Amino acid sequence: MATKKAAKQVGAKAAVTLSAIVAATESDSFIYTDVATHGPMVAEGMVEVNPGMTNPENPQELATRATQKGIDSMNPAIDNVVTAPPVKPSPFKIDDAIALPTIKRGGRGGNVYPFEAMSVGQSFFVPADADKPDPAKSLASTVSSATARYAVDSGEVETVSVKNYQMGEDGKRARGADGKLIALEETTETRPKMTETRKFVVRSVEENGVKGARVWRTA
Numbered sequence: 001m002a003t004k005k006a007a008k009q010v011g012a013k014a015a016v017t018l019s020a021i022v023a024a025t026e027s028d029s030f031i032y033t034d035v036a037t038h039g040p041m042v043a044e045g046m047v048e049v050n051p052g053m054t055n056p057e058n059p060q061e062l063a064t065r066a067t068q069k070g071i072d073s074m075n076p077a078i079d080n081v082v083t084a085p086p087v088k089p090s091p092f093k094i095d096d097a098i099a100l101p102t103i104k105r106g107g108r109g110g111n112v113y114p115f116e117a118m119s120v121g122q123s124f125f126v127p128a129d130a131d132k133p134d135p136a137k138s139l140a141s142t143v144s145s146a147t148a149r150y151a152v153d154s155g156e157v158e159t160v161s162v163k164n165y166q167m168g169e170d171g172k173r174a175r176g177a178d179g180k181l182i183a184l185e186e187t188t189e190t191r192p193k194m195t196e197t198r199k200f201v202v203r204s205v206e207e208n209g210v211k212g213a214r215v216w217r218t219a
Helices: 004-010 012-026 035-043 068-073 135-149
Strands: 031-033 047-055 058-066 123-127 151-162 187-196 200-207 210-217
Touching (some): 012 058, 012 068, 035 187, 047 135, 047 151, 123 135, 135 210
Antiparallel strands (some): 031 058, 151 187
16 A cells, blocks of 8 residues: 555655555566656656666556665655665575676576675576576576666666557557568657666676586676
8 A cells, every 4th residue: 555655755646556666676576667657756766767678568668666765665664764675595606706708699587696695796607407508598688687677767868769569459569461560650759868787797608517607797
């Protein structure tokens, strides 16, 4: 239930949505929202959006997560005290001073891996197994999402091109007789410009005869 504090800061209607965003964030996930919904909350520092992650069903909606301020605003017992979220234990060992190899061309959720606990230059190794014969490929989206998770609103805006598609009665993008999506004229959209505060990369490696992938925090 939205608290009076959150409702006062972003409006009663927006506070209901903020409650859903906070719930998703605390589950290490996110929800898609349009600019009319997240705009006021971004301005108040309650949420952050990733312009690089759009809703496949509605490109006008961006991946949205709550900031610590947004999370705290839903707790009536917290005033202006900001506490760091607990770090979940991970089965992967963090290593220092492992050189980043050149890229080679060529899952599990981000909460399984120790992204939160990593410092710049640290990394962890994920061995290949039956479920992940090519862990670098399997982890690519997880690593990208981890980088996006720590992106913050820079306070600036940028104008980007948006591909639009015809929508069907079921709310999904319609396809033509050839099975391809029916594209409409591209439009432009002004979005908050995000700044990455942490950067993670993954590379295929072989260590001590074991093939796998290593994930580094580079910034």
